[in-house]
Amino acid sequence: MASKESAAAAENLIQTLSNINYVPLTRQESSKPYHRRRQISPKINNNNDKNNIDFTSSFLNEISAINSSFPSINTSSSDTYTSLLNSFQSFQAGSSETLSTLGSSSSSSSNSTVPSISDPISIDNLTSILIDIVKPVIPPPRKAFDCLICYTKFFEDEGALSCSPPPELENGDENAVKHLICITCIRGYAHNSIFDGQVAHGGSGLKCVTGECDNVLLLSDFEHYLSDEDYIPLKTRLQEQCLLDAGLADLVTCPECSYKIIVEESLIFYTCNCGRIQCRNCPRIYDEQHQSRSCEQMAQLELQQASMRRM
Structure with missing residues (x-):
């Protein structure tokens, strides 16, 4: 039995x-x-x-x-x-x-x-x-949140991105209130931040969508949601911001291609990767006219030429 x-x-x-x-x-x-x-x-x-x-x-x-x-x-x-x-x-x-x-x-x-x-x-x-x-x-209970951009209710398991303490803040409060946005909105926010808006200090990501919050939306947390068309230029923008925030005295930017390069202050000009021969101290091409004139003299010459064209 x-x-x-x-x-x-x-x-x-x-x-x-x-x-x-x-x-x-x-x-x-x-x-x-x-x-x-x-x-x-x-x-x-x-x-x-x-x-x-x-x-x-x-x-x-x-x-x-x-x-x-x-x-x-x-x-x-x-x-x-x-x-x-x-x-x-x-x-x-x-x-x-x-x-x-x-x-x-x-x-x-x-x-x-x-x-x-x-x-x-x-x-x-x-x-x-x-x-x-x-x-x-046994699945955990589903947590709901309201996206701070589109004000729509979502569940966190549908995809959510929360702000985090800045990486440079060693003693950041991990238990502080974190603000969440949905995946669709982070894609739009990232796309708009390529050319407009301020990014996080040091280029670690984007600023939190709430003005009073010092946390950031880390690129490493949402990069897998972005298309290559948005990810590549946004990453370039953040890299440039990282260089700017580093405060490098010898860092210059080519006016032609926006390429950043470190050039010693003792040099008068440099040749960019794009082939442009650029003055080290002003946005002008270092051509034959500039070789015999200082940057201030070049500015005066341009004013004279502009006045003659208006006559």
């Missing part, structure tokens, strides 16, 4: 686990909102011989895969947990033959407690496996 009850408990356990869906740990899937991720059911061997070692190994391998893949389930978490718990309790009251049959597995996983084929599963091990399998699949 006990053997039949254990077999029934095993059947119930297999059926319950076969209803669990899990998401493979891929970069594409993990970047999607939790509730929109693709659902994939583990393939449970339908071999009628439950005492077959190959079936048990395959079965426990699927359990290991579920345990290591940040899963989600398509049925009620509490119902699944209760059903599994009842199955294990039935095992505890059943015969040891069924337990040792399920214990003969060679599955191994860095994130699983499934024992090796040489170690029969004990009741304590079964309970540990139950916790490892079921607990990670």
Whole structure:
């Protein structure tokens, strides 16, 4: 009688686990909102011989895969947990033959407690496996927030970006209030910041959207949301800001291509990467006229030429 009850408990356990869906740990899937991720059911061997070692190994391998893949389930978490718990309790009251049959597995996983084929599963091990399998699949409660740009309500698992203390602030308050914006708005904010608006000091990212907040929206936190058309010029803008905030005395900018280069103050001119021969001390080309005149004399000459054209 006990053997039949254990077999029934095993059947119930297999059926319950076969209803669990899990998401493979891929970069594409993990970047999607939790509730929109693709659902994939583990393939449970339908071999009628439950005492077959190959079936048990395959079965426990699927359990290991579920345990290591940040899963989600398509049925009620509490119902699944209760059903599994009842199955294990039935095992505890059943015969040891069924337990040792399920214990003969060679599955191994860095994130699983499934024992090796040489170690029969004990009741304590079964309970540990139950916790490892079921607990990670229970999704956390969804947190809502209002985007500070579009004033629309979103859930954080749909994608959200929050401001952070500036990197140069060593003792920044990590527990301070953080302001959140949605993914669509950070894309628009980043696009507009390429040419307009002020970026964060040191070029670490963008300023928080609230004027009274000193935190920043770090580029490293939202760069993966941007297209190449926005990411590349924005990164260039931030790099330029980093150089400007560094306060380098020898840093100059080519008026032709905006390329920044360090030129010693003792030099009168320099040749930019774009080929322009540029005066070191003014925005003019260092041509033959400039070679024989100072920057002030060139300014006076240009005024005279402009007056003659107006006559």
